[in-house]
Structures are given as C-alpha cells and as structure tokens.
Amino acid sequence: MNQVKQIQWFPGHMFKSLREIREKLGLMDMVCILLDARLPLSSMNPEIRKVTKNKPVLILLNKMDLADEQMTHHWLRHYQEEGYAVLALDAQSGKNVSKIKTAAKNLLAGQLAREKAKGLKERPLRTMILGIPNVGKSTLINRLARTKATRTANTPGVTRAQQWIKLGDDFELLDTPGVLWPKFDDPKVGYHLAITGAIKDKVLPEYDVAHYAISFLKTAYPGRLVTRYGLDTETLDPPVLIHAIGKTRGALTKGGDIDEERVYQILLTDIRNKQLGGLTFDRP
Ligand code: G4P
Numbered sequence: 001m002n003q004v005k006q007i008q009w010f011p012g013h014m015f016k017s018l019r020e021i022r023e024k025l026g027l028m029d030m031v032c033i034l035l036d037a038r039l040p041l042s043s044m045n046p047e048i049r050k051v052t053k054n055k056p057v058l059i060l061l062n063k064m065d066l067a068d069e070q071m072t073h074h075w076l077r078h079y080q081e082e083g084y085a086v087l088a089l090d091a092q093s094g095k096n097v098s099k100i101k102t103a104a105k106n107l108l109a110g111q112l113a114r115e116k117a118k119g120l121k122e123r124p125l126r127t128m129i130l131g132i133p134n135v136g137k138s139t140l141i142n143r144l145a146r147t148k149a150t151r152t153a154n155t156p157g158v159t160r161a162q163q164w165i166k167l168g169d170d171f172e173l174l175d176t177p178g179v180l181w182p183k184f185d186d187p188k189v190g191y192h193l194a195i196t197g198a199i200k201d202k203v204l205p206e207y208d209v210a211h212y213a214i215s216f217l218k219t220a221y222p223g224r225l226v227t228r229y230g231l232d233t234e235t236l237d238p239p240v241l242i243h244a245i246g247k248t249r250g251a252l253t254k255g256g257d258i259d260e261e262r263v264y265q266i267l268l269t270d271i272r273n274k275q276l277g278g279l280t281f282d283r284p
Contacts, residue, residue, distance in 0.1 A: 014047070014181045021051055021178040027126055029108055030056040032100070034131035034140060034177075037067035037088055040075045041282040042192040043132050045180040052130070056107045059086040060100070060129075062136040065093065066196075066272075071280035078284045091140035100144070101171055125171050126164070130178040134198050137177035141165070144173055188212075192281040197272055210264035213271060214238045216281065224276045 025031070031052050036043040040061055059079050064072055072088050079086040085107040089096035105112075108125060116122070131137050145165045164172040182198060184190035191212040193199045201209075217225050218236040225236055229245050245251070246258035249266055253259045270276055 017179050017181065018047060018051060021130065021180070024128060024174065024178065025052070025055060027174075028055060028128055029111070029125045030058060030104060030127050031178075032058045032060055032104075032127055032129045034060045034062050034129055034135045034137055036135050036196060036198065037061035037064045037072050037075070038196050038280050039192045039198070039282045040079070042184070042189040043135055043182065043198060045132060045183050047183070048130055048180055056111070057084055058100070058104055058107055058127075059084045060140070061086065061088040062091050062140065064088040064095070065090040066274055066278060068278045068280040071283070074284045075280075075282075089140075091136045091143050094143055097140070097143050101167060104171070122170075124166070124169065126174070127171070128174040128176075128178055130180060132180055132182040132193075132198060137179070141173065141175060141177060145175070191216075195268065195271060195281060201268070206261065206264050206268075210242075210267055211238050213267060214241055217276070217279075220283075221276065221279065224279075228270065228276050 033044070033048055033052070061072060061075060076086050076088060085103055087096060087099055087103050091097060104125065104127060129137050129140060144167060163175045165175050166172055182189070182193050184193060190204055191209055194201070194204045194209045195213050215238065222236055225231065225241065229248055231241070231244050242260055242263050243258050245266060246260070246263045249263070251259045251262035251266060271279060
C-alpha cells in the first residue's frame with residue numbers, strides 16, 4: 001500500500017499536460033473524454049472534469065470488447081443519469097466509431113440552433129480527445145482519420161505545430177490527444193489500472209496486483225475462474241487457486257514447486273487477452 005501512495009501522483013507531468021490541455025480548450029466546441037469501459041471510474045482523472053467543466057463533454061467508453069457487456073449497460077446509464085452524453089465503442093475494430101459524430105452533433109444541437117438563430121454562418125465543429133495513457137486515444141484518432149478524413153493546416157494559437165483532421169465538412173478533430181495522468185489515491189484504483197495494463201507492470205508489486213485480481217474474480221466472476229482453469233475445487237482462495245493454476249498450466253520451478261511469479265503472469269495475460277471473458281473492474 002505504501003508503494004501505491006508513493007507513486008500516485010506525478011505533479012510535474014500532470015501540471016504540464018493540464019496546461020497544454022487548457023491552452024487548447026479555447027479552440028474546442030466540445031471535448032471527448034475517452035475512458036476504459038472496464039474501469040470507467042479508475043480511468044477518469046478527477047482533474048479532467050474540473051478542467052472541462054465549461055465544455056460540453058462526450059464520454060466514450062472504449063475497449064467495450066474487453067468489458068462485461070451487462071456492466072457496460074450499467075455504466076452507460078450511470079453517465080446518462082449524471083447528464084453526460086455517452087457512447088461505448090471499440091476503437092480497435094471500429095465498432096460504434098461512426099456514431100461519434102452523431103452523438104457530438106446531438107450534444108451541440110442547442111448551441112448550433114442558437115448560432116443559426118443569430119444568423120451566424122455554419123462552421124465545422126471542433127473537438128479533441130482526452131484520456132489517460134493506453135486508453136486507446138491514438139487508435140481512435142487513427143481510426144477516425146482513416147474514414148475519409150483529410151488533414152488541414154496548422155492551428156494558430158497552439159504551441160506545437162498541430163493539425164486538424166477534417167471529418168467531413170462539419171467536424172474537425174485535433175490530431176494530438178490530451179494526455180492526463182491517472183490518479184490513484186485509492187489503492188483499488190491503482191490495482192484496476194495495473195490489472196488492465198493501463199500502468200506498466202512493476203509499477204505496483206506483481207504479487208499484490210495478482211492477489212487483488214484473484215480476490216476480485218473470486219467475488220465478481222467465480223464461475224469464469226472455475227471454467228478457465230478447470231478447477232475441481234470449490235475453494236477459490238488465492239493460495240489454493242495459485243496452486244491449481246500452476247499445476248494445470250505447468251508453471252513449476254525446477255524443483256517441482258509452483259512458480260508463483262509465472263502464475264501471476266499467466267493470470268494477468270489471460271485477463272488482458274479476454275481468456276476469462278469480458279470483465280469490468282469498476283462497479284457502478
Ligand atoms: P493511447 O494513445 O491512449 O496511449 O492508447 P493506444 O491507442 O496506443 O492504445 C493502447 C493499446 O490499446 C493498444 O494495444 C491498442 O491496440 C489497444 N486498444 C485501443 N483501443 C482498443 C479497443 O477498443 N479494444 C481493444 N481490445 N484494444 C484496444 P497495444 O497492445 O499497445 O498495441 P497493439 O495491440 O495495437 O499492437
């Protein structure tokens with residue numbers, strides 16, 4: 001737990017990225033906050049909401065293919081009830097990516113109608129994507145850029161040379177995403193980020209992460225553990241389970257003992273590769 005406390009916060013990185021995002025926000029009609037559908041709370045940096053509080057926000061729950069479908073429905077409802085526009089998608093396969101533009105237009109419908117009533121000329125709507133590392137920002141930008149997009153001129157007023165990706169005549173997306181550091185005061189958030197690979201292995205002790213994962217799966221998805229590892233035991237406590245996985249998967253030391261570190265790797269790899277089915281770690 002102490003290690004979690006020590007690495008929870010990177011003020012240098014955080015201030016720099018927040019400043020960069022603030023600089024760009026003035027150019028935006030709205031922002032897209034990209035979250036991981038498996039952890040829609042843990043992947044939401046609380047600072048994002050403060051920074052974007054005056055902008056219309058579209059929440060995108062990415063990696064829906066890796067999440068528990070039923071839980072994704074819960075989370076969509078949860079954010080809708082909080083007053084957000086929200087969409088679940090899979091940026092890797094492209095599922096629901098084409099719905100982003102419609103959702104964004106609906107979100108801005110009131111503003112557009114007011115501008116029209118004032119006689120203002122129609123203009124492309126501008127947006128950018130914000131999110132923590134590894135949530136899929138580049139994948140989504142590349143996917144959107146592939147769909148008949150063209151790159152336009154540099155943006156004045158933005159520090160580094162930046163380009164807008166034109167999505168049809170009516171939308172423009174900034175080609176660089178806003179990166180926010182995840183924040184994990186709560187050790188649980190740290191574990192959720194580690195299990196899904198949002199923060200690198202070794203940032204938190206693997207032993208703690210694997211044991212947290214087992215306890216979580218034991219409570220939330222016991223049947224999946226039994227099926228995946230062919231367990232013939234009703235007991236799903238960490239030591240029993242580690243022993244069982246080690247035996248069935250041949251993760252043994254030269255002396256024939258269970259190689260616990262290999263078991264942790266097997267488990268985490270299985271979770272990330274969907275070998276235990278779609279999993280959601282944050283519960284509404
Ligand atoms: P970032 O810009 O926010 O840092 O994230 P990036 O797009 O680099 O995506 C991080 C990883 O997540 C990539 O995998 C990417 O393929 C994967 N990813 C992005 N969106 C989705 C999604 O909707 N579903 C799934 N299953 N994966 C997604 P990687 O292992 O780092 O690279 P690779 O597998 O593409 O080689």
